[in-house]
Amino acid sequence: xxxxxxxGNWKMNKTPKEATELVNALKPLVKDAVCDVVVCVPAVDxxxxxxxxxxxxxxxxxxNVHFMESGAxxxxxxxxxxxxAGAEYVIIGHSERRxxxxxxxxxxxxxxxxxxxxxxxxxxxxxxxxxxxxxxxTDALVSYQTLIALTGLTPDEVKDVIIAYEPVWAIGxxxxxxxxxxxxxxxxxxxxxxGKYGKDVADTVRIQxxxxxxxxxxxxxxAQPEIDGGLIGGASLKADEFALVVNYDK
Ligand code: PGA
Numbered sequence: 001x002x003x004x005x006x007x008g009n010w011k012m013n014k015t016p017k018e019a020t021e022l023v024n025a026l027k028p029l030v031k032d033a034v035c036d037v038v039v040c041v042p043a044v045d046x047x048x049x050x051x052x053x054x055x056x057x058x059x060x061x062x063x064n065v066h067f068m069e070s071g072a073x074x075x076x077x078x079x080x081x082x083x084x085a086g087a088e089y090v091i092i093g094h095s096e097r098r099x100x101x102x103x104x105x106x107x108x109x110x111x112x113x114x115x116x117x118x119x120x121x122x123x124x125x126x127x128x129x130x131x132x133x134x135x136x137x138t139d140a141l142v143s144y145q146t147l148i149a150l151t152g153l154t155p156d157e158v159k160d161v162i163i164a165y166e167p168v169w170a171i172g173x174x175x176x177x178x179x180x181x182x183x184x185x186x187x188x189x190x191x192x193x194x195g196k197y198g199k200d201v202a203d204t205v206r207i208q209x210x211x212x213x214x215x216x217x218x219x220x221x222x223a224q225p226e227i228d229g230g231l232i233g234g235a236s237l238k239a240d241e242f243a244l245v246v247n248y249d250k
Contacts, residue, residue: 004035008236019045023052029243050086061089067110079118130169143192170211183224215244
């Protein structure tokens with residue numbers, strides 16, 4: 001049985017002080033969660049979030065990482081820096097990074113390798129745009145994005161990776177993939193992993209759904225057999241709302 005994992009993606013929201021407040025508000029509300037609970041915060045919020053989360057079941061993650069260990073890369077952050085600041089997880093290849101910051105499948109893979117080497121747990125985002133779904137390329141595209149992202153990892157390392165299937169057309173739009181669409185495409189991703197790494201690895205990897213997931217739709221999505229959790233944007237910015245998502249089983 002795969003343990004579900006619900007992660008908040010705060011994106012470019014919350015100052016360090018607000019991060020402390022949000023994590024403190026969240027702690028009592030999610031303490032009985034049956035799933036892993038993660039908040040992926042702006043890098044400058046990591047220290048505050050980690051301090052506030054101490055002794056609770058909330059883990060802290062970052063939202064991006066550079067692939068080099070150090071050097072002349074002004075403005076970038078290495079995996080070792082994030083780790084030492086207290087991050088346990090990192091989101092890699094979010095569609096907003098692909099869309100606005102020139103992220104490619106190739107650089108996503110480099111970041112995944114650097115993060116795993118440093119001991120961070122990675123959440124790799126894949127997903128199709130609206131026109132790609134309409135044109136019938138979803139399955140090929142998400143399979144390809146997933147396999148490239150994982151290239152160079154050992155099968156054991158792949159087992160620890162978390163994939164977030166986020167149809168780009170569902171992010172921040174209020175449009176949500178139907179439970180069946182999300183389940184089916186996540187099944188396709190799992191098959192692609194099975195084809196390359198075998199059934200044992202594919203059955204172990206946790207694959208989240210992301211894209212306008214919220215209290216109103218979380219139960220239906222989480223009831224799907226292939227869906228192992230969620231990556232939550234908008235609904236992760238308020239403690240009570242995020243807690244309702246995390247406590248989807250209650
Ligand atoms: P959303 O964002 O929940 O606001 O759609 C999800 C994400 O981008 O990870």
